[in-house]
Amino acid sequence: MKTVIKNISELVQTEETPKKWVAGADMNKLNTIKDAFVEIEDGIITDFGSMDVWIGIDDWNNTEIIDAEGGMVFPTYCDSHTHLVFAASREGEFVDRINGLNYEDIAKRGGGILNSAEKLQNTSEDQLFEDALVRLNELVKMGTGAVEIKSGYGLTLDAELKILRVIKRLKEHSDVTIKSTFLGAHALPNEYKDNKDGYMDLVINEILPKVAEEKLADYVDIFCEKGYFTVDDTKRLLEAASKFGIKAKTHVNQFNAIGGVKASVDLGALSVDHLEEMNEDDFDALKNSDCMPTILPACSFFLGIPYGPAKEMIKRGLPVALATDYNPGSAPSGNMNFVASLGCIQMKMTPEEVVNATTINAAYAMGIEKELGSICIGKKANLFITKPIPSYAYLPYEFGHNVIDRVILNGRMQ
Numbered sequence: 001m002k003t004v005i006k007n008i009s010e011l012v013q014t015e016e017t018p019k020k021w022v023a024g025a026d027m028n029k030l031n032t033i034k035d036a037f038v039e040i041e042d043g044i045i046t047d048f049g050s051m052d053v054w055i056g057i058d059d060w061n062n063t064e065i066i067d068a069e070g071g072m073v074f075p076t077y078c079d080s081h082t083h084l085v086f087a088a089s090r091e092g093e094f095v096d097r098i099n100g101l102n103y104e105d106i107a108k109r110g111g112g113i114l115n116s117a118e119k120l121q122n123t124s125e126d127q128l129f130e131d132a133l134v135r136l137n138e139l140v141k142m143g144t145g146a147v148e149i150k151s152g153y154g155l156t157l158d159a160e161l162k163i164l165r166v167i168k169r170l171k172e173h174s175d176v177t178i179k180s181t182f183l184g185a186h187a188l189p190n191e192y193k194d195n196k197d198g199y200m201d202l203v204i205n206e207i208l209p210k211v212a213e214e215k216l217a218d219y220v221d222i223f224c225e226k227g228y229f230t231v232d233d234t235k236r237l238l239e240a241a242s243k244f245g246i247k248a249k250t251h252v253n254q255f256n257a258i259g260g261v262k263a264s265v266d267l268g269a270l271s272v273d274h275l276e277e278m279n280e281d282d283f284d285a286l287k288n289s290d291c292m293p294t295i296l297p298a299c300s301f302f303l304g305i306p307y308g309p310a311k312e313m314i315k316r317g318l319p320v321a322l323a324t325d326y327n328p329g330s331a332p333s334g335n336m337n338f339v340a341s342l343g344c345i346q347m348k349m350t351p352e353e354v355v356n357a358t359t360i361n362a363a364y365a366m367g368i369e370k371e372l373g374s375i376c377i378g379k380k381a382n383l384f385i386t387k388p389i390p391s392y393a394y395l396p397y398e399f400g401h402n403v404i405d406r407v408i409l410n411g412r413m414q
């Protein structure tokens with residue numbers, strides 16, 4: 001069965017040959033085709049181009065026509081950093097912050113990640129799955145077609161495996177392309193508060209081998225931060241994970257630059273995420289590496305902390321990806337349109353840079369750049385059709401709105 005989308009006012013982020021990522025000044029370039037069509041077969045993009053060169057329909061019986069009605073078509077967003085599986089919201093802490101406490105104060109009082117872990121440990125796998133599926137379907141409506149999801153609200157063998165099994169079920173039940181990440185080293189559980197090495201032993205010697213054996217994680221992660229886990233913990237974990245062939249995507253430089261970027265890059269991390277605080281050594285470590293710097297502006301917005309220096313990275317010739325960090329504590333929104341707006345408004349990225357950062361570069365940051373992240377022959381037909389809008393800049397411009405009309409994943413209308 002073939003599908004043809006016609007009457008597309010502008011087809012955005014087209015690619016002739018698949019690229020790894022876009023970096024530096026190239027991030028400001030975006031290929032588009034005005035008055036275009038896209039052809040899809042068996043969930044894969046088989047052709048696209050200007051309506052002028054469209055050869056028309058050869059087999060009417062086996063072709064479905066979708067009329068874009070003058071809307072634009074974009075590849076769906078790739079959200080390369082989320083904590084989508086969680087048990088409960090944390091708006092109480094949100095109110096505490098309004099009243100003057102900060103993220104660290106709240107964590108010290110037993111709130112934060114430990115609060116989420118306690119709730120998750122007492123929630124069934126089925127309940128977690130149902131709640132996460134509802135969230136995932138909401139993200140699809142907002143144009144997301146690929147998501148990385150982390151564990152890290154379990155912090156025990158059983159609870160970490162429970163989250164990763166939920167993610168596995170989501171992979172089986174959704175058209176969204178999903179990657180899972182084992183984040184056992186997210187916070188130190190109370191039982192280990194004076195025994196961090198003991199907890200790292202548990203993560204590395206007991207949980208990680210089980211996760212690897214059951215093939216529950218595509219990636220490994222650690223919160224490398226003062227008061228959480230050190231650079232040495234990070235090295236230990238990444239070395240152990242690499243023995244199982246599992247690459248890292250790490251939480252680094254959210255509040256302090258302590259060397260997590262270099263340690264992650266040296267150990268072959270696919271991405272380093274957060275990067276609100278960056279120093280010269282961090283920029284140097286990223287230069288000429290294969291690691292994608294990933295910025296999470298919704299977390300900066302929500303916590304009132306600095307935004308990662310996207311423009312500085314681009315100026316230095318680096319690539320940049322943007323993701324939501326969707327989680328109940330520091331970014332309770334999975335809306336990539338809002339992330340795109342923050343990229344433009346708060347970080348002064350151009351609309352072209354933001355499109356590249358949320359599609360092809362974010363696809364690289366989750367290891368799926370060969371299958372997603374652009375409109376390219378042979379890639380998956382994951383795309384969204386907008387309402388009629390005057391230009392692609394309108395999408396980040398009209399912040400807080402959803403201009404997305406229809407979403408197609410694997411060639412199927414959602």
Ligand code: NIG
Nearest residue numbers: 112113223299325327329330
């Ligand atoms: O990416 N920084 C560490 N982890 C999450 C927040 C977790 C939470 O507060 O629940 C983040 O911001």
Ligand code: FE
Nearest residue numbers: 081083251325
């Ligand atoms: Fe995060």
